[in-house]
Amino acid sequence: MVKRVKGEAALRIFRRYVPRLRWCPVCGAPVLGRERCPRCGSRTVEVKMAPPGDARPAWPKERRELYEAAKREHGKEAAKRLLGSPSSFALFNPVQGVDAAYEVLVDGHTVGLFFYEPLEDRWRFRPDRVGAEILANEELGTVVETRARLRSGAVLREGLRGEKPGPGNFVVLVGRGPSYGVGRVLEDGAIRVVKAWARNRRIEWRHNPRPLSLDEAVEVNREWLEELEEEATTWLQETIRIHGFWAVSAVSGGKDSTVAASIAMRAGVEHSYSIDTGIEHPESLETIDKIVRALGFTHHEASPGSEAFWRAARLYGPPARDYRWCTKYLKMSVLPRVFSEFPRDKRILVVTGQRGAESTQRALSPRLAESGTAARGRHYVALPIQRWSSLEVYLYIHYRRLPLHPLYLEGFDRIGCYMCPVSRLAEFKIVKKRHPDLWEKWTSFLRSYARRRDLPSEWITLGLWRWRFSYPS
Ligand code: SF4
Numbered sequence: 001m002v003k004r005v006k007g008e009a010a011l012r013i014f015r016r017y018v019p020r021l022r023w024c025p026v027c028g029a030p031v032l033g034r035e036r037c038p039r040c041g042s043r044t045v046e047v048k049m050a051p052p053g054d055a056r057p058a059w060p061k062e063r064r065e066l067y068e069a070a071k072r073e074h075g076k077e078a079a080k081r082l083l084g085s086p087s088s089f090a091l092f093n094p095v096q097g098v099d100a101a102y103e104v105l106v107d108g109h110t111v112g113l114f115f116y117e118p119l120e121d122r123w124r125f126r127p128d129r130v131g132a133e134i135l136a137n138e139e140l141g142t143v144v145e146t147r148a149r150l151r152s153g154a155v156l157r158e159g160l161r162g163e164k165p166g167p168g169n170f171v172v173l174v175g176r177g178p179s180y181g182v183g184r185v186l187e188d189g190a191i192r193v194v195k196a197w198a199r200n201r202r203i204e205w206r207h208n209p210r211p212l213s214l215d216e217a218v219e220v221n222r223e224w225l226e227e228l229e230e231e232a233t234t235w236l237q238e239t240i241r242i243h244g245f246w247a248v249s250a251v252s253g254g255k256d257s258t259v260a261a262s263i264a265m266r267a268g269v270e271h272s273y274s275i276d277t278g279i280e281h282p283e284s285l286e287t288i289d290k291i292v293r294a295l296g297f298t299h300h301e302a303s304p305g306s307e308a309f310w311r312a313a314r315l316y317g318p319p320a321r322d323y324r325w326c327t328k329y330l331k332m333s334v335l336p337r338v339f340s341e342f343p344r345d346k347r348i349l350v351v352t353g354q355r356g357a358e359s360t361q362r363a364l365s366p367r368l369a370e371s372g373t374a375a376r377g378r379h380y381v382a383l384p385i386q387r388w389s390s391l392e393v394y395l396y397i398h399y400r401r402l403p404l405h406p407l408y409l410e411g412f413d414r415i416g417c418y419m420c421p422v423s424r425l426a427e428f429k430i431v432k433k434r435h436p437d438l439w440e441k442w443t444s445f446l447r448s449y450a451r452r453r454d455l456p457s458e459w460i461t462l463g464l465w466r467w468r469f470s471y472p473s
């Protein structure tokens with residue numbers, strides 16, 4: 001059993017195991033693993049991100065929302081300077097937030113934070129580090145000056161120069177030192193410093209966001225993707241050969257399992273399986289079907305049935321992040337049914353798309369291990385893409401023209417069941433719009449549960465049902 005690791009120790013693990021991303025300032029393209037750009041030969045620079053640093057492309061719909069949010073909050077000129085246009089290439093690095101939140105990486109720099117504000121039901125953009133310094137130095141957007149040295153958490157009331165927007169809005173701050181920061185305007189007109197830092201002398205101001213298609217990004221990184229594929233396929237082939245495994249690929253419709261399935265197919269694996277929990281996104285079932293057909297697997301499927309979840313939910317209440325009865329009840333319970341279709345005289349190897357960047361626990365998982373959930377000594381799990389980054393996964397999917405679950409393009413980072421408690425409110429909003437009937441079925445269950453227990457309406461509207469025992473800070 002792997003221990004849960006937090007804080008500095010977690011950072012050290014991610015630094016060791018999660019691949020670093022680089023950037024070619026000349027091509028304006030992400031470069032995987034190379035110190036020199038494979039296209040133009042220029043020296044590449046490391047992209048600095050919050051750990052684990054598992055950035056992915058921002059999709060067209062998200063880029064439009066990002067641009068609109070930046071324009072609304074900081075003006076058109078500021079949005080243009082930091083983001084280029086809604087079609088300029090950007091990467092989103094998922095970070096901790098109240099709900100969905102991303103570091104926005106444009107032209108290899110962190111220009112801001114794009115996050116969903118549940119209380120206001122809207123996406124917001126807050127400049128950060130490079131973005132804020134660009135706006136401050138070029139006097140774009142709302143810049144407020146103070147004679148004080150900026151400190152995170154401080155409240156500034158006096159000696160402020162510059163026009164302030166209304167309460168709740170963000171401003172860029174310039175203080176003594178010089179120090180830079182971003183602040184939020186409070187109800188009484190004072191400004192709370194959200195974040196502050198000393199001037200970053202090493203920033204290059206040649207910030208030039210521009211469009212870059214996924215085709216071009218793949219082209220720049222083609223060799224790297226081929227090497228990754230080759231390494232993973234050879235490792236899997238050898239693992240199967242040496243241990244004499246009978247292998248099967250677990251397909252969920254998610255991006256990581258799709259890539260692992262493609263590697264499995266190349267390594268000679270002929271079978272796949274999936275579990276339909278009965279509360280899947282309809283798009284997941286369609287995507288699984290497409291993947292299985294594209295890769296030519298013999299597919300095995302099991303399901304506890306469409307009523308199983310609802311029967312159990314009436315008994316146990318809604319599943320929660322700290323009360324995931326659903327995984328055991330809907331998935332583990334039907335696994336034996338699928339496995340009964342596999343050869344009984346062989347050791348079974350399940351190929352999955354688990355990646356180290358997902359959590360410290362996963363970063364420390366061995367690439368080949370005995371399964372903790374199935375028959376001991378007979379079932380094993382292989383992780384061919386354990387060290388791949390999110391960007392490598394997406395570029396590989398594009399490179400091999402594999403089916404991509406449509407919900408990623410809408411803004412999902414992880415695909416589970418349609419009302420999975422691990423989801424963010426921003427994702428529920430998408431489900432509600434795409435499948436109002438499914439969403440109504442779930443919320444009517446929540447409403448009747450809340451009525452019986454006298455729970456406030458926020459328990460539903462703010463998705464507080466996603467925690468059973470304790471809420472996060
Ligand atoms: S994906 Fe979410 S809702 Fe579905 S079984 Fe897993 S934890 Fe439960």
Ligand SMILES: [Zn+2]
Nearest residue numbers: 024027037040
């Ligand atoms: Zn280049």
